[in-house]
Amino acid sequence: MTTMAAPSAYPLGNRLERSPGWWAMIWIIATEASLFGFLLFSYFYVASQARGAWPPGGPLELRLALPNTILLIVSSLTMWWAERGIARGSRMRLRIGLLVTFVLGAIFVIVQGIEWSHKSFGPRDDVFGALFFTITGFHGLHVIVGLLLNLAVQVWAWMGSFTEDRHLAVTNAAMYWHFVDVVWLAVFTSLYLSPRWA
């Protein structure tokens, strides 16, 4: 019997990269991505069946949405900077990075709210309005969830819970935040840009 050919000591695996917790976030992101996939499928299906102009009031304005998109991309960069920071052992970089990301994300939500309140159509007016508000609303909810994750991780960061090699929660929050940003690019491209190409 040579069962014990393997080494007699293994690392504790819970907080490593590729740990069960890390995989859980990957699969959550996968199913959430699929959710947005079906939302956008619905949008394009209805668009393909629409009679008359799509969107009914012409392409959506980019005045607020475009700067907001850039804001969100920047927030991904700051999140990345924060996570790299703790990976190199800098708790201060983590705290600052998370804080800046949070502020940028919060501004995104506020701007989105302003854009909503200025729309000339509502979610009950027609199917385009219903789709627009539901899809951007779903995304907005995900941004808020990302901000709450950020908030939780920030509290733990100030408590000093994370170290150079133990910061899975940061990694997961960062992955989720990047996911939310990538989804926004898909939503933005579909709702704001694609009608301009037709």
Added chain:
Amino acid sequence: MGQMGQGHPASTLAMHGVTGASQARLGWYLLVVSLVVVVVVCLLLGASAWRARRRRAAAEERELVHPGGSGLAWVMVGGIIVPAIVLTATFVFTVATLHANAAPWRPPAATIRVVGHQWWWEVHYVGGSPAAEVVTANEIHVPVGEPVRLVLSSDDVIHSFWVPEIAGKMDLIPGKTNETWIAARDTGAYEGECGEYCGVQHSHMHLRLIAEPPDRFAAWLAAQRRPAATGTAPSAGAQAFFSAGCASCHTIRGTRAGGRVGPDLTHLMSRRTIAGGTLENTRGNLAAWVTDAQGLKPGARMPTLAVQPDQFQQLLGYLETLR
């Protein structure tokens, strides 16, 4: 009731329609192949059990079998090669049938617009002008041997147009217009049903398709085109019709009754059924339907009417003049 004498008036394997017959041929093929597959597999299962019985004595109960003959040949032949051949044939047959049924062999002899309602069928014969358009309900006449174009839509929920002995289903979808064609090969009256669940009285949403020689069809169409054969002086029956409120839902062309909620009654008595194709059009049934629609078809849009007995006889008498 036409084909009812045969005992299976809604058989999908009947050959009375052109598209239906090609569907039925495919159906027979599928059912026979299915049955053969099932029988073969059951025989194999039985045979392996029987073999086990014979080998049992030879071997210790718990002993394992040497997996030398890996059995891979079984999987290759039974699980891949044979199914691939049968399924390819099935797919070719399917596509060929689809192709054959895609369009009629000659221009349709008539265009019929069918609008689905909870729980009856509104039928329009599209003519050259709006005036030439015929409106009826729950009964469709077609010339035998001729393709007829069907234009299908719905006024409320999704229904599905289905006369099993003539052709498969096509859905009636609100906000969408579906087109298909049918052609009856034999004269007769065929049972039709709603093929998509559409509410509490989905069970009672039937129609009758009547295939008749072209000259009789033309005569029927001409008769339907005429307004109601009522006299100019409003009879007591007609007054009963209006005072009971029937006109708010029903149309009788040639009178001021113009309701659009229920079926057009202009030639009510020319139809073989009432109540969404579910009752024979007899005086007794008509009386029952007028006085107890909710008892016969709970949930139907037709209210149970409270009509005075004397008025009621006049009303019935009036309805019977709508030939």
Added chain:
Amino acid sequence: MAVVPATIETAPVERLRRIWETPPGLRGTLTTVDHKTIGKRYLVTAFIFLLVGGVEASIMRAQLAHSGLRLVSPGVYDQLFTLHGITMIFWYAAPILSGFSNYIWPLLMGSRDMAYPRVNALSYWTFLASGIFLYTSPFLGQAPNAGWFAYPPFTLTTYDPGLNMDFYALGLLFLTVSTTVGAINFIGTVTKMRAPGMSVNRMPIFMYGTMTTSFSVLFALPSLSVACVFLFLERRFGFPFFDPANGGQPLLWQHLFWILGHPWVYIVVLPAMGIVSEVIPVFSRRPLVAHSLVALSTVATGIIGFGVWVHHMFATGLPALSMSFFSGASVLITIPSGIAVFAWIATMWTGRPRFQTPMLFATGFIALFVIGGVSGVVTAAVPYDLQVTDTYFVVAHLHYVLIGINLFGVLTGFYYWFPKITGRMLDERLGKWNFWVAFIGFNIGFFPMHIAGVLGMPRRIYTYPAGMGWDTINLITTIGSYIFAIGILLFVVNVIVSLRRGAPAGPNPWDAGTLEWATPSPPPPYNFAVIPTVRSSYPLWEDRLPPSGETARGEERSSVFRGPVLDDKRETLGTSPLEADTMSVLRMPEDSPWPFLLTVALALVFYGAVFGVWWLAIAGAAGVLATLAGWFWPRSLEGGAVA
């Protein structure tokens, strides 16, 4: 972390038991994360849903026994068939398989728990709570009433104004929480928790089945979620997704529904096929024929299953090209099933089958599988599907799938693993009666439905006129389905009797070859005293089978009763996804109140939403955030693990 090798004789089992055991009492009941307890709860709860759905069915069969009967009103009948459908499809068929997977998986893969034990508990609690939520509706007289696929615009408030379809939309969304986190748990488990050496080519087919369905859930279930969110928003707030008057598209629902709906068929059959793939080799006394091919077919079925949804929509007026494509895909998906069937038959043919009850059920399963499969091909052929769609032919087909391929597989699993779960054998004589009564009753009841469909009987009609030629068929169907119901009751009787008086099972009553039979029956809280190492698909048979493959090349052999102990805290080994090489020691979480509390908070959200009591829903949402914060609050690793 040091890993001390031991044998099952020298392992400190008392210490392991103290570490892993859940204390008795209410607290333990609500906080346990033991996969075996959760698995048993899943099995019992889902089986109760089966019985409830069966009662609904038997009322319908009484109503349809003869033309023109009026036992129940049309409105009640509509609620019965809808509730029956969604109960069986969503609250019985998939959860019962999750029950088996939850109980058996860690044992089958030589692990001490699932990857996310607390998520596992959450999955069960939300399953239970969503079922209670759904079954609130019949007590209000407002059960869902538009068929399990709920096509708008009928389901909009114009035509269906009660709370019926709100319960439908929100109930399914609630269940989605359970199904999704359950799927993540299964995927996490299969990628991280397999015993060292259980590489993908040695993984039992049952694990392939549940793994494939979990991926299908992850990628397809959001489609139903989107549909249900749309439906609820339209019903409650007037967002016109489906109403054509404002540009909405009724067919959007059908696409979204069937993109999930069809993969769901495979979700409820692939693990059952997996169970049968475990049982047939054991009773044929040889390894499964073409193990790798069957594994590949399982995965292939899951993948092709995403490309066939339109075959539910052939009558909606689609372009001919699209119909040919989806017809082709639907025909193609038969090939992997054919491979599985002939792998089973070849295993029996080249083996020496013994027909004890599990094997009887498995054999019956194969026969019913083939019937349900070929009738599926019939509906894949577009032109004839236009005839039989929405008729009793489809009702027959889907019952051969759901009863034949799901329930018979489930009963196979019960007879096979009951000794492992309870330590007692199910009664063999009662079991044979159970099988024959259920099998014969089922075929008497459901085979004639094919004929009813061919003779043009639509589904979802509460009555039918005389003279259609359907009376005799329906009477036979009613009688047969009652015989079938007696068969199911015999199973219940057998379970009750055997729980008290069944013969003691011992660790391996069937002399099976897989790891779950290496533990005592029932297994101790820690499952395995030592973590086994695996070098073949049937580790317990290795010494008695001639060497083949890797073992023939002189590689190591499995070590089932000697291995690392891991007794610092709740611990097991983490391995790599493909080769299952040991990578780390995993600390598993202690029992936790958070899954239960999170479920309570979620229930407040859903009840608040369905009744329009928004303060309740908002309070529930706050509760969700609070419980999540409690759940994920960082702890030192000495106290327990994150996630």
